[in-house]
Amino acid sequence: MATFAKYLLGVWVAACVAGTFLWLREVPTFPDPQLARIVALHLPNAMVVMVASIMAGAFGWRYLTRGRRPLDDARSKTAAVLAVLFCLLTTVTGSVFAKVQWGAYWNWDPKQICIFILLLIYAAYFVLRGGIEDPDRRGTIAAVYVLFAAVMTPLLGYVVPKYLPSLHPANTRFDAQYHLVIWSMTAGLLGLYSWLFNLAVRQERAQLALDELAFEGDF
Amino acid sequence: MTASLIPLLMVALLIWFGVFAFILVVDRRVSALERRVEDAQRRLGERQAAR
Numbered sequence: 001m002a003t004f005a006k007y008l009l010g011v012w013v014a015a016c017v018a019g020t021f022l023w024l025r026e027v028p029t030f031p032d033p034q035l036a037r038i039v040a041l042h043l044p045n046a047m048v049v050m051v052a053s054i055m056a057g058a059f060g061w062r063y064l065t066r067g068r069r070p071l072d073d074a075r076s077k078t079a080a081v082l083a084v085l086f087c088l089l090t091t092v093t094g095s096v097f098a099k100v101q102w103g104a105y106w107n108w109d110p111k112q113i114c115i116f117i118l119l120l121i122y123a124a125y126f127v128l129r130g131g132i133e134d135p136d137r138r139g140t141i142a143a144v145y146v147l148f149a150a151v152m153t154p155l156l157g158y159v160v161p162k163y164l165p166s167l168h169p170a171n172t173r174f175d176a177q178y179h180l181v182i183w184s185m186t187a188g189l190l191g192l193y194s195w196l197f198n199l200a201v202r203q204e205r206a207q208l209a210l211d212e213l214a215f216e217g218d219f
Numbered sequence: 220m221t222a223s224l225i226p227l228l229m230v231a232l233l234i235w236f237g238v239f240a241f242i243l244v245v246d247r248r249v250s251a252l253e254r255r256v257e258d259a260q261r262r263l264g265e266r267q268a269a270r
Contacts, residue, residue: 021225021227172228213263
């Protein structure tokens with residue numbers, strides 16, 4: 001990522017945060033009308049989880065179908081790590097909202113249960129990776145598992161909760177102001193995601209090259 | 220605009236710029252690591268060519 005783009009991203013996300021706090025209107029129907037703004041942090045994080053999860057699955061698929069390159073395994077793992085990171089941020093922002101709106105940080109609402117299951121699925125993925133020493137075998141099994149996780153993410157995030165009675169508001173209509181901030185924040189967080197992804201992959205690539213050099217006896 | 224939210228906004232911005240600065244530092248370290256790897260690869264290439 002170019003230096004200019006990095007600083008632009010920093011300013012962009014800061015502007016979105018400022019817009020969330022200072023520009024978005026309060027919603028009088030909420031127990032705490034100010035807290036409706038948290039949706040501008042909660043939803044974009046959830047959308048990034050979806051993208052990260054699909055990317056993890058896509059790189060897992062690529063690993064399985066295109067010559068089992070270690071870098072594809074590293075890309076898949078990195079996307080999965082970022083999916084978990086943004087999933088945790090989604091959970092935290094959702095819990096703050098739940099405390100004020102529904103009286104407790106955790107209400108065993110279908111969406112909360114689904115996100116908990118999703119976190120468990122990814123936790124199992126990392127346990128699985130940690131339990132296999134042979135890199136080729138680890139890459140293959142992890143790639144198959146991450147494909148399963150990628151399929152489960154939209155199912156648990158959107159499909160299953162849709163058909164169950166939920167505390168989450170259904171068919172919420174946001175006004176133009178909310179739409180603008182939510183989508184701007186989503187763009188900013190996707191930028192942050194791609195920067196972090198790129199950074200982790202570069203580090204992984206350098207590490208693989210170092211391992212190769214160590215094997216050649218030069219490092 | 221709600222003035223009571225300004226302190227909270229300041230905290231949020233502080234956290235974001237902290238995270239941003241941390242990622243920038245990591246970015247520079249990764250760039251330095253990449254340079255070291257490139258140098259080592261070049262040295263190895265030169266050595267192999269000399270043999």
